[in-house]
Structure formats: structure tokens, C-alpha cells
Amino acid sequence: MADSLSLSTAASLGSDSLYGLEELLALAGERLGEEVTPRTVRLYATEGLIDRPGKDRRRAVYGQRHLLQLLLIRALARRGLSLTAIAPLVTCSDEELGQQLLQLEEPSPSAEQQEALSYLQSLQGERSLSSSPGSSASLLPLLGSPLSSSSASLSPQRSLSTRSAGRSNVASSRWHRFSLAPGVELHLSESASIPPAGKRREAWLARLLERLREQLESES
Amino acid sequence: MNPSLHFRPLRPAVAADGATTLDLLITVRSPEHPPMQLKERPGLNLALVIDRSGSMAGSKLSHARKAARFLAGELTERDRLAIVTFDEEVNVLVPSQPVRDPLLFISAINTIHSGGCTALFDGWLAGATQVANQLDPAGLNRVLLLSDGQANEGLTDAEAIAAKVEGLTQRGISTSAFGLGSGFDEDLMGAMAAAGDGTLAQIESPKQLADLYASELQGLASTVGRKVSIGIRAKHGAELVDLLNDLPLTSAGNHQLPNLRYGQELSVGVRLQLPAWMPNQEIASVRLAWDSPDQEGRKTLIEQLTLPVKPEAELEGLEVDPEVAEQLALLRANRERRLAIEELDRGDLRAAMASIEAIDQRLKGLPQSDAITRERRLLAEKKELMTQDRNLSRKRLRRESLRSSLNVWESGDDNV
Known part of the structure; x- marks a missing residue:
């Protein structure tokens, strides 16, 4: 019963494609340019950051929403956010998840931005030395x-x-x-x-x- | 619509047949309002950096949360906000993003709890990085740092921190420093705000935070010019012997003024020493330069100072401009507070009180306008506080001494 319930939830989100864990990891890895491990996904699921996967027989299946959540969590974590801070940000609607993700995927930085960032990085460097x-x-x-x-x-x-x-x-x-x-x-x-x-x-x-x-x- | 420069000498002439000591007020006047065709205010790119060290526990932190929620509520989706907290560790609570849904920020703000000690510089660094990630060279990019403590973790030296803050100002990101309560380091916060081309605030009650943030947003929204500098070049043997405001020097050897806002006037007091002067000869050239928030490139304005030339004997009889005399006296009163602070630091309470008394004596000789009356009341209050609460007295003296060199926030109700 529980199985069919989670499947229907996934379907009602309008995601035509369902992925196995492997596929999910591959897709996310490609988008993020970093390797995502099964352990990471399991951790996020236990912490409640990613919705529970659906089940197809005994196999866990993931939809578009899971992918969005995973991409957003990684993008935020790379910006220094803790998982507790991320938690409230990944519960919103699919549309909002997509929007947040778009905001994070910025175009390449301007010259001014580069200069300010490399200046701050040099201060960071001094800090770890001192x-x-x-x-x-x-x-x-x-x-x-x-x-x-x-x-x-x-x-x-x-x-x-x-x-x-x-x-x-x-x-x-x-x-x-x-x-x-x-x-x-x-x-x-x-x-x-x-x-x-x-x-x-x-x-x-x-x-x-x-x-x-x-x-x-x-x-x- | 650009700022304008005005000269007001204490006496309206210089001597033809002898030396003149010329006291002069140079006023920078911003336009009253933004031009009508101006679109909405430029987007703000802010990071709010909140001290959550152990000493912030209780009502201070709850007010800090409340004020942060207020700030998030005031911003729109054209603005970006990041929230960083620090104790001995730094936590980027919300990375920089447009304020599309204030609730998202508010729920993160509600999770802030007090922790350990004060890695103030690291907190600033993390906030600055959030702003830098989203730097908009044409917008207003600023770190707002709120702390109630002394930096006691990581880099703690005020001068070293200020130098690093200044480096970031040069790269387009300003810093405001807000000290809360009675334990913060007023010298450090003052130095950071000055180096950061931002606002200094000293808040004794955390209840004032929301007002402060409102005024900071208003100030940012009405910015006419930032990275404002003034260069004063005396000519033809004239010499600039004194500048009454404590203005930081820029790398080009000019003086840095606070950000200019619509409807605001800034006055710089100077003393020039002139040899016998020839008619129509320029005494000095003054150059104002600034970055405009909505236009690219640096703006400049140059004005030449010339004054009527008269026989020395006639100068004595010329009337003194009373408004100029008052302004110059107020600038001196700001500066001389530094002496009282040094005496306090040496533990010489009597000398510090005598210094305050000496400032008051000079103000006493002037017409008792509202401004002079208020100033004398402030001085009397400091003198009284010195014996009761030396720390608070020093903090207020420091804040008042900085009024003529940077934007200092003053709440409506602590002018007592």
C-alpha cells in the first residue's frame, strides 16, 4: 500500500521520467560537475532533505523533484550552508525549487567581482597562515x-x-x-x-x- | 543632478599687504531630490553579519533576530540579502539571494542561537564573500556588521582589520559597523565604518535596531555618491595648515568623505595661511570626486577659491560670518573630544574632564543657537558620565568625535 502511495505521489508531480539511484546520481553529477555518492543521497533522505523515494517493486525510484532537491542541496552546501540551514529551503514547490536553482547558477563573474573575490581569498589565505x-x-x-x-x-x-x-x-x-x-x-x-x-x-x-x-x- | 561645492570664509576678504590666516568652510551640497525621471532606487546587495557569541544571549539576540526579520521584510526581489552569523565559528545561514520570499529568510533567522566567542573578522570576511559573489558594480554592495563584543578570536587588531576593510571598499563593497550594548570595541567599530565607507552606529538598547536598519536602508536608497573624496590644493604660496575633520586619507593623498545622500550637506573646515595676496589670484582649487550609483565611471567637480583683497587694517573691521563661526566651533569640538579620550585611556580622569570643560568654555562665547545648546548639553552629559560610567562616556565621546568624518547614526531619542 505504502509503495503504491509514494508512486502516485511521484506521478502527480508531473514527472514523466523516474530514475533509479544510479541514474539520479549520474544526472546530478553531470549537472553539478562533481561526483555524488549513494551515501550522500541516503544521508539527505534520512535528514529529511530529500523526499522519500518511490518504490517500483523493491527498487527505489526517483523523480524530477528528487533531482531538483539534490541539485539545490549540493549547490547550497557548496556555498557553505549547513544541512540544518538548507532543510527549510528544499520543502517548497517544484517550481520554487527550480527558481532557487536558477538563481544559484549564475553567469560567469564580472571583472569587478573577480577582483573582489580574489582579494577576499587572499585575506582568507593570510588568516589560515596566521x-x-x-x-x-x-x-x-x-x-x-x-x-x-x-x-x-x-x-x-x-x-x-x-x-x-x-x-x-x-x-x-x-x-x-x-x-x-x-x-x-x-x-x-x-x-x-x-x-x-x-x-x-x-x-x-x-x-x-x-x-x-x-x-x-x-x-x- | 550632481552635488555642488561652496566656499564660506569666516571673514570675506584676505590682506593685500600682509599675511592672512584664512578660516574657511567648504560645503558639499547634495541635490534635494533624485531627478524626476529617475527610475526606482538601485538594487541593494547586502550581507547581514550577526554576532551570536555568548554575550549576545537573551534580549540582545532576540532583538537582533527581530531586526533582521524586519530588514528581510523591507527588501524586495530586486535586492539580494545574505545572512551570516559568527561566534568562534562562522556560519553562512542564508547565502546571497534575491529577497523574493522574506519568509525563507525569516525562518532561517529564527534558528539563530547564541554560542561562544567573537571571531568578528572571520564573520565579516564571510559576509563580504557573500556580497562579492554577487557584486554589482553599478549597484550598492554592503556588509552590515552587528556585534556587541570585542574581537577575541582570529584577527583582532583594529588597524589591521580596518586596512583589510578598506581594501574591499576600493573594490566596490562598503561596510557599516553597528556596536550594540556596552561591551563592544568603539575604536574598532569606528575604524571599520570609516575604512568601509559605511555607517557607524552605537546602540545602547537593542530595541533601536529596527530603526537603525530602516535608516540604513533609507540611506542606501538615497545615495548620490559613494567613495567620495575631496582634494584641496593651495596655490601661489598659500598653505593648508589645518583640516578640522578627521578624514581618512585616500591612496591619492586626498581626503575621504562619507557617502553623499540626497538633501544632505557635508562641511569641511580648513585653515589656510596666505602671504600678502594679489587681487583675483586663486587661493586654492578644490576637487570633489565620487562614484555615482547609477552611472559608470568616476565623477569630478572642481571649484577655484578667490576672495576680495583688502588692506590688512580693514580686515579687522570685517564682520565674522556667525554661521561659519558656529560650524567651525562644532567641528573643533568634535575633534577635541579625541584629546579627552586619550586622557581617559591614560586613566587621567581629571584632565579628561578639564578638556571637556575647555571645549564648553569656547562654545559658551558663541551665540547660543539650538546647535550650540545641544552640543553643550552633550558635553555636560559626558562630563557627568565620566565619574558614573566611564566606559559609556568613552563610547559616546568616540561616536561624537567621528560625526564630522563619517556617517554616524543618531537615534531620535538619545540626544539628551
């Missing part, structure tokens, strides 16, 4: 260097970022951020007390390292 380890980290000398260089090869872990997200509930506290290695950052609250150099500092660092190891191991 936040490289050591240069902006005024508190780092206090801390010593708690992580060995091998940690640079580890990608940021989800449980670490969840942990750091918890701090934002503390409304008035201030946080300092130090880049320890490419892709690895330390967030330090102003209220954190760092033991003075010596045995206590060493023990504190050892505890931190232990916590970090636990986190990384529970992730892998």
Missing part, C-alpha cells in the same frame, strides 16, 4: 607541546567536536582556540586553570593525553 601553530597561540608556551607530531595525521574526531560543542551553553565564558597541528585544535576556556610548570603541569598534561587517547580509541 592561525598556524605557534604564531597566534600566545598561551602555547605555557602549555608546552602536549601532542606528538604523529597526531597530525589523525582527522578530527566526532566525539571531540561534540565535547567542544557543549561549551557554548555557558553563555558568558570566553574561549581561546589554538591550532596544534593541521586539522587539530585545542579550545581553552578563560576559566580553565592551568597548573604552573613542573610536576603538577606534567601530571595534568598526562591526564589530558590519556583522555585524548580514550576518545580516539573509542572512535576507531
Whole structure:
């Protein structure tokens, strides 16, 4: 019953053509100039960003609306939008989806636009340089260097970022951020007390390292 | 319809047989109204950059959301709007797009919640990038930055930030800086608005935000000229010895004026030192240059200053133009507030109060017009505040000191 219902929904949207997942991915990839993976589509579907596919026997089938949604989500995500921000933008009518997509597919930029953009990109570049380890980290000398260089090869872990997200509930506290290695950052609250150099500092660092190891191991 | 330049000397002549110190007001007058045949206002390309750091929590952020909803509601599909929020991280909430359906923006705005610390520069950078993506060289492209804090994450140095903002102004995107509450960095916000060729606002109550945005839109819509510069060249041995407004210098060595709006007058006060002068000899040439929002290329206007020449003995007896005297005194009063701020920063409260007192003493000697009365009331208020709330006093002094060099928003109700 559910199957026939979703099929009829797709049909009522006026999309003559129904695609399998492969076809959908190929079409989207071509339009976007980037590869779209089945995982991405599944993620968007679970997050409710893309309507649930219809079913033809046991095969999931997609229509024009799904394609529009997928194109729009990718176009917005490439502009730096988070999925939560995208969610309300992809629930509108097919026509509106198409319009939004048209707006995003701009003609090639003018000379003035190019100049302003490349200027901003150069500022961006300076920013990432200045936040490289050591240069902006005024508190780092206090801390010593708690992580060995091998940690640079580890990608940021989800449980670490969840942990750091918890701090934002503390409304008035201030946080300092130090880049320890490419892709690895330390967030330090102003209220954190760092033991003075010596045995206590060493023990504190050892505890931190232990916590970090636990986190990384529970992730892998 | 173009702006015009006018000269008003304090005394209407210079000396033939001796040196003259010439005090002069140079007034830039914008046309009253746009020409009748002018189509609707040019489209706006805006990014609203909102500080959502921890200190914004509560009523500040709820007013910021409300004001942002108001802004989205005021724009039309000819305008573009992007919304960026920042704490220590930057989030492009809505990428730049035409405001076809304000509801779309409003639902995104409603999701803004307070977070951590203040990566003000990164937030500005993200907003600027949104505007740059859609840059319309013939339109009005601007970043509106709202913050209640000190930049404490990423690039934080005021001068360095201002230099980068100025680079973007040169590339066609202006920046307005709005400080909210009592914790923002007034020097940084002032420097950003000056470098950004935009508006400076200091809002003590978040309730004023909607009025501010309305006035900002109105100001943008009635822009006659942006990137306005004035070049003053003294001639034939005359010398420009003082310029009373704190105008930023442009790369060409001219002075940058705020954006010109319909019906607006801007006055620049100067002092020239002249040797004995010959009749009909030009004293200075003044060149105004600006970008017009609806026409391509830079516009210029040049006026030459000549004045009647009289024997030195007769100059003394010439009447002083009272309006010019008043304007010059007000410009000086703006500038001298800087001294009081420096003294406050040194912790010398007594000297700062004495400086304010000295400004007031000079204003006291003038006819007590409405403008002078208001100015003296502002000074008395600052003096009183210094002992009660030094931070607020400094913020207001900074804002007032910038009135003669950039567009400073003043709400209707804080002129007390």
C-alpha cells in the first residue's frame, strides 16, 4: 500500500521520467560537475532533505523533484550552508525549487567581482597562515607541546567536536582556540586553570593525553 | 543632478599687504531630490553579519533576530540579502539571494542561537564573500556588521582589520559597523565604518535596531555618491595648515568623505595661511570626486577659491560670518573630544574632564543657537558620565568625535 502511495505521489508531480539511484546520481553529477555518492543521497533522505523515494517493486525510484532537491542541496552546501540551514529551503514547490536553482547558477563573474573575490581569498589565505601553530597561540608556551607530531595525521574526531560543542551553553565564558597541528585544535576556556610548570603541569598534561587517547580509541 | 561645492570664509576678504590666516568652510551640497525621471532606487546587495557569541544571549539576540526579520521584510526581489552569523565559528545561514520570499529568510533567522566567542573578522570576511559573489558594480554592495563584543578570536587588531576593510571598499563593497550594548570595541567599530565607507552606529538598547536598519536602508536608497573624496590644493604660496575633520586619507593623498545622500550637506573646515595676496589670484582649487550609483565611471567637480583683497587694517573691521563661526566651533569640538579620550585611556580622569570643560568654555562665547545648546548639553552629559560610567562616556565621546568624518547614526531619542 505504502509503495503504491509514494508512486502516485511521484506521478502527480508531473514527472514523466523516474530514475533509479544510479541514474539520479549520474544526472546530478553531470549537472553539478562533481561526483555524488549513494551515501550522500541516503544521508539527505534520512535528514529529511530529500523526499522519500518511490518504490517500483523493491527498487527505489526517483523523480524530477528528487533531482531538483539534490541539485539545490549540493549547490547550497557548496556555498557553505549547513544541512540544518538548507532543510527549510528544499520543502517548497517544484517550481520554487527550480527558481532557487536558477538563481544559484549564475553567469560567469564580472571583472569587478573577480577582483573582489580574489582579494577576499587572499585575506582568507593570510588568516589560515596566521592561525598556524605557534604564531597566534600566545598561551602555547605555557602549555608546552602536549601532542606528538604523529597526531597530525589523525582527522578530527566526532566525539571531540561534540565535547567542544557543549561549551557554548555557558553563555558568558570566553574561549581561546589554538591550532596544534593541521586539522587539530585545542579550545581553552578563560576559566580553565592551568597548573604552573613542573610536576603538577606534567601530571595534568598526562591526564589530558590519556583522555585524548580514550576518545580516539573509542572512535576507531 | 550632481552635488555642488561652496566656499564660506569666516571673514570675506584676505590682506593685500600682509599675511592672512584664512578660516574657511567648504560645503558639499547634495541635490534635494533624485531627478524626476529617475527610475526606482538601485538594487541593494547586502550581507547581514550577526554576532551570536555568548554575550549576545537573551534580549540582545532576540532583538537582533527581530531586526533582521524586519530588514528581510523591507527588501524586495530586486535586492539580494545574505545572512551570516559568527561566534568562534562562522556560519553562512542564508547565502546571497534575491529577497523574493522574506519568509525563507525569516525562518532561517529564527534558528539563530547564541554560542561562544567573537571571531568578528572571520564573520565579516564571510559576509563580504557573500556580497562579492554577487557584486554589482553599478549597484550598492554592503556588509552590515552587528556585534556587541570585542574581537577575541582570529584577527583582532583594529588597524589591521580596518586596512583589510578598506581594501574591499576600493573594490566596490562598503561596510557599516553597528556596536550594540556596552561591551563592544568603539575604536574598532569606528575604524571599520570609516575604512568601509559605511555607517557607524552605537546602540545602547537593542530595541533601536529596527530603526537603525530602516535608516540604513533609507540611506542606501538615497545615495548620490559613494567613495567620495575631496582634494584641496593651495596655490601661489598659500598653505593648508589645518583640516578640522578627521578624514581618512585616500591612496591619492586626498581626503575621504562619507557617502553623499540626497538633501544632505557635508562641511569641511580648513585653515589656510596666505602671504600678502594679489587681487583675483586663486587661493586654492578644490576637487570633489565620487562614484555615482547609477552611472559608470568616476565623477569630478572642481571649484577655484578667490576672495576680495583688502588692506590688512580693514580686515579687522570685517564682520565674522556667525554661521561659519558656529560650524567651525562644532567641528573643533568634535575633534577635541579625541584629546579627552586619550586622557581617559591614560586613566587621567581629571584632565579628561578639564578638556571637556575647555571645549564648553569656547562654545559658551558663541551665540547660543539650538546647535550650540545641544552640543553643550552633550558635553555636560559626558562630563557627568565620566565619574558614573566611564566606559559609556568613552563610547559616546568616540561616536561624537567621528560625526564630522563619517556617517554616524543618531537615534531620535538619545540626544539628551
